[in-house]
Amino acid sequence: MSAEATNPGAPLRRRGRPRIDLRRIGRVALLGPVSRDRLPDAIGHVADAHRAHHPDADLTILRRAYVLAESSHRGQMRKSGEPYITHPLAVTLILAELGAETTTLTASLLHDTVEDTEVTLDQVREQFGEEVCYLVDGVTKLEKVDYGAAAEPETFRKMLVATGNDVRVMSIKLADRLHNMRTLGVMRPEKQARIAKVTRDVLIPLAERLGVQALKTELEDLVFAILHPEEYEHTRALIAGSGGAEDPLTEIAESVRTTLRDADITAEVLIRPRHFVSVHRVRIKRGELRGTDFGRLLVLVAEDADCYAVLGELHTCFTPVISEFKDFIAAPKFNLYQSLHTAVVGPDGAVAEVLIRTHQMHKVAEAGVVALGNPYTPDSAPVQQAEPADGERADPTRPGWLSRLLDWQESAPDPDTFWTTLHADLAQDREITVFSTEGGTLGLPAGASCVDAAYAQYGDEAHGCIGARVNGRLATLSTVLSDGDTVQPLLSRDAASGPSPDWLDHARTAAARIAITGWLDAHPDDAQGAVGQPDAPRPQPQHQPTDEASPARSRQGARAASVAVDGPGTAVRLAGCCTPVPPDEVTGFTVRGGAVTVHRQECPAVGRMQAAGRPPVVVRWNDEGDWPDAGECRVTLVAESFGRPRLLADLTEAIAAADAAIVSATVEPPTEQRVRHTYTLQIPDAAGLPGLMRAMRDVPGVYDVSRAQHRASAT
Numbered sequence: 128m129s130a131e132a133t134n135p136g137a138p139l140r141r142r143g144r145p146r147i148d149l150r151r152i153g154r155v156a157l158l159g160p161v162s163r164d165r166l167p168d169a170i171g172h173v174a175d176a177h178r179a180h181h182p183d184a185d186l187t188i189l190r191r192a193y194v195l196a197e198s199s200h201r202g203q204m205r206k207s208g209e210p211y212i213t214h215p216l217a218v219t220l221i222l223a224e225l226g227a228e229t230t231t232l233t234a235s236l237l238h239d240t241v242e243d244t245e246v247t248l249d250q251v252r253e254q255f256g257e258e259v260c261y262l263v264d265g266v267t268k269l270e271k272v273d274y275g276a277a278a279e280p281e282t283f284r285k286m287l288v289a290t291g292n293d294v295r296v297m298s299i300k301l302a303d304r305l306h307n308m309r310t311l312g313v314m315r316p317e318k319q320a321r322i323a324k325v326t327r328d329v330l331i332p333l334a335e336r337l338g339v340q341a342l343k344t345e346l347e348d349l350v351f352a353i354l355h356p357e358e359y360e361h362t363r364a365l366i367a368g369s370g371g372a373e374d375p376l377t378e379i380a381e382s383v384r385t386t387l388r389d390a391d392i393t394a395e396v397l398i399r400p401r402h403f404v405s406v407h408r409v410r411i412k413r414g415e416l417r418g419t420d421f422g423r424l425l426v427l428v429a430e431d432a433d434c435y436a437v438l439g440e441l442h443t444c445f446t447p448v449i450s451e452f453k454d455f456i457a458a459p460k461f462n463l464y465q466s467l468h469t470a471v472v473g474p475d476g477a478v479a480e481v482l483i484r485t486h487q488m489h490k491v492a493e494a495g496v497v498a499l500g501n502p503y504t505p506d507s508a509p510v511q512q513a514e515p516a517d518g519e520r521a522d523p524t525r526p527g528w529l530s531r532l533l534d535w536q537e538s539a540p541d542p543d544t545f546w547t548t549l550h551a552d553l554a555q556d557r558e559i560t561v562f563s564t565e566g567g568t569l570g571l572p573a574g575a576s577c578v579d580a581a582y583a584q585y586g587d588e589a590h591g592c593i594g595a596r597v598n599g600r601l602a603t604l605s606t607v608l609s610d611g612d613t614v615q616p617l618l619s620r621d622a623a624s625g626p627s628p629d630w631l632d633h634a635r636t637a638a639a640r641i642a643i644t645g646w647l648d649a650h651p652d653d654a655q656g657a658v659g660q661p662d663a664p665r666p667q668p669q670h671q672p673t674d675e676a677s678p679a680r681s682r683q684g685a686r687a688a689s690v691a692v693d694g695p696g697t698a699v700r701l702a703g704c705c706t707p708v709p710p711d712e713v714t715g716f717t718v719r720g721g722a723v724t725v726h727r728q729e730c731p732a733v734g735r736m737q738a739a740g741r742p743p744v745v746v747r748w749n750d751e752g753d754w755p756d757a758g759e760c761r762v763t764l765v766a767e768s769f770g771r772p773r774l775l776a777d778l779t780e781a782i783a784a785a786d787a788a789i790v791s792a793t794v795e796p797p798t799e800q801r802v803r804h805t806y807t808l809q810i811p812d813a814a815g816l817p818g819l820m821r822a823m824r825d826v827p828g829v830y831d832v833s834r835a836q837h838r839a840s841a842t
Contacts, residue, residue: 169193169216170236176223177232184229192236192255199244206313214306215239221302225341225494228501231295234262238299242267258293265289265296266303277542283329284536284545291533293503294496297333301342304330308349323353332553336528338462338495347404362407366400366421374398375418379473383424383481386444392428392436399425399482419473423480427489431456434467434483441481445471448478456488461526461558461570463491463498527570528558531583535638538645552637559610564596569614575635577604581616582639589639590626590646591619603793605633625650629793690725692746698722699746701761705730706835708760708813715744727834760813761790763835764820766804768828770797777826778804785819786811805835 170193174186196215203211219235227235233255240246241263252260265286271278290297304326311319327350334343352359376398384396400422401409409420426437434456441447451470459465467483484492491498532552539545555572561580562568569583577597581589581604595602596615608614626643634640690699692715699715705727707713715723716736723744726733737743768774775794782789793805810816823832 169197169212170219173216173219173223173232176220177227177229180223180226181228186229188229188233188255189236192233192259195246195254196236196240199240199246203243205310207310211239211243217306217309218299218302221305221342222298222497225302225339225497226490226500227295227298227497230258230501231262231298231497234259234266234295235299235302237263238266238303261289261293262296262299265293266299279325280542280546280549283549284542287529287532287536291529294337294499295501297337298339298497301330301334301337301339301346305342305346305349308346311349311353319353323350326350327354328550329553334495336462336526336553338460338464338491339493339497340464340495341493344402344404348402351404351407358407359403362403362410365410365416366403366406369416369418369421375473375475375477376422376424376479378475379419379471379477379479380424382445382474383426383441386440387426387437390436390440392433392440394433394437395427397425397427399423417477419477419479423482425489426481426483427486428483429485431485434485437483438467438469441469441471445473447471451480456484461528463495466492531570531636531638535636535641538638538641544641548637548641551640555635559608561608561611562613564613564615571608572635575608576633577602577606577608577614577616578630578634578643579636579639580608580614581618582634582642583636584616585618587642587646588618589616589642592616592626593619604630605793605795690746690748692723692744700724702726702730702732704732706760706762706807708762708810708816709748710813713746713748715746716741717744759809759811761807761809762816763805763807764823765833765835766806766823766826766829767831767833768802768804768826769830770802771828774802774826774828775804778806778823778829781822781826782806782808782819785815785822787815787819 170189174189177184177186177189193216197212200211200215205211205214215236215238218238219232222231222235237246237251237255237259241248241251248260248264251263266289269278269282269285274281286296286300307322308326311322314322326346331343331346331350334340334346351362380396380398384394387394387396401420406416406421410416413420428434428437448470451468453468456465456467465484465488468480469483470478470480472478496502532549535548535552536545539548552572555574557573559571559573559575560568561571561575563584565584569580571579571583577595578589578592581592581595585592592604594617595604595606596617597606597608598613625646628647630643631640634643690701690713692699700718700722701707702724707725707727707730712728713725714728714733715725716733718724723746725746733743766778768778779789779792788809790807790809792807795803795805808819810819820832823829
């Protein structure tokens, strides 16, 4: 099946294959039993497609599966009016044309029998074996009568868990969704839109991750037509108007053929039309389409070395566009994709994009994991590719992204949390690989930070992370990692340390976000004052606190001694979210264990706890008339500044000159040439706070310094 569909409403066929009439097939399916010595006519086209990829396949089991499917679905009709058996036949044909092996095709013929008929899993197991039974069970939906609104997310969870053990489960699901999308026009518009959105947010990213581009691109076009009909029609008109007699790609393709022929390189040069969404993306990127933007050249060769030979000839005989060159052969994508990408300037100045790959690479590019055949048998021939450089490609049947997904879903028992997190996880459309100083690699989504690396490497132990080293240099936990970085998370020695709510601003992986949220929900009071910001490395404080991550345990004797509360022996904590110091107006709230957490009156946490019905506790500063002698205290300040060289160094120097120790520091990425710095500081005397703030304001480029008001967690 071609991955470059130009009509998203119609199935794609190999050139020369007659059009398949599903209505006729439906009538054939209803004509009764057939002779035992031949295949039913209704699946003859499936057999032809299957034997094109597997000439020696035994089709006996397919015949038996069809007979069971046809008899069990007999009398059922689709909303389009066709006999229901046409649906499993169409799904099986899609997979057969992609090259799926016999077991997958058998399961696809039976994939709706357990869900929609009286056939049981035990019957499937008895007649077709454990493998087919597992695949059918994996794609069988959960009943709404049992799960209610959670049926859809829990069905996808079930399919993904099953896919973790056998990737063929998701291959069948993707083919099933493709045929349903092709025939979606008979449904109400609102239902079409709902199904299209789930397809866009979940199924298309899964097809991309499994490398099944043939299904992914057609699904994209079908979703595009439903959710963006005006843009779709405009794109369709552009494509229809591009088919003039003078196609610039045709001339460039002929020049490429001549060049390779003269170099004695055997290659097939094809013009590969872009599908609708691809044309739309190019138009958005470039504004105005060129004649060569409606397709790309595809050069197919026999061996890997021939790919580089073709590349050398093209870059020698044509003017290359160097910025367009990508080598996905030396560094394959995480979804098995391998190819060389380049662009060259033709004789008349037209720029053509060129894809160079072997025939085997092309098969994998189209079919992804389907091209693996049955990857679970010892004698199966795996896809030939370069030695994997990381865990993403070490096991194509259990890629790293899938392992990570299966890990975090166990921590998301709530269906809504799972569904929301799945959407966010699948929205990460690019992967990077970083190296651990302990050996091994970590696969992370593009945009991942040191926070993500810490949780990927250490799990819940990363709650105590206080910083990181990236490529040997100290870095903040919010630092975004690049492909190939070496990262070393630095953990606190205090096992009771916990994350800050701010970490959620920098966590990209579902595992990190779920772990952080879980800790914050379990420790609402500690979270209010968590000062373990995603902002290490930390300059060594002059007075080292015993616990940098939890105010309930940080320098409690020195800080709490200046606060009085009614009730003998009551433990007092100063909240790290607003870091109160004398003479701030303060109030307190009782937390677990009977301790009182003290907040500034204007702290957002005060309003939230009052709204939750938590009664305030009267607290006051000891020796209020003599508050400057209250002793050491901790405060969080925010400096707003214009970006300039050495700004961070000058601010740090001003803080040190005021005899304050930096406990933690965050520097947010510049926005419109403005930079926001957040410092948690240990100061020897509250009386020095106004002077410290003045000293920071005097630093050139700083236009404001204020007390911090951190986001308050729910309590």
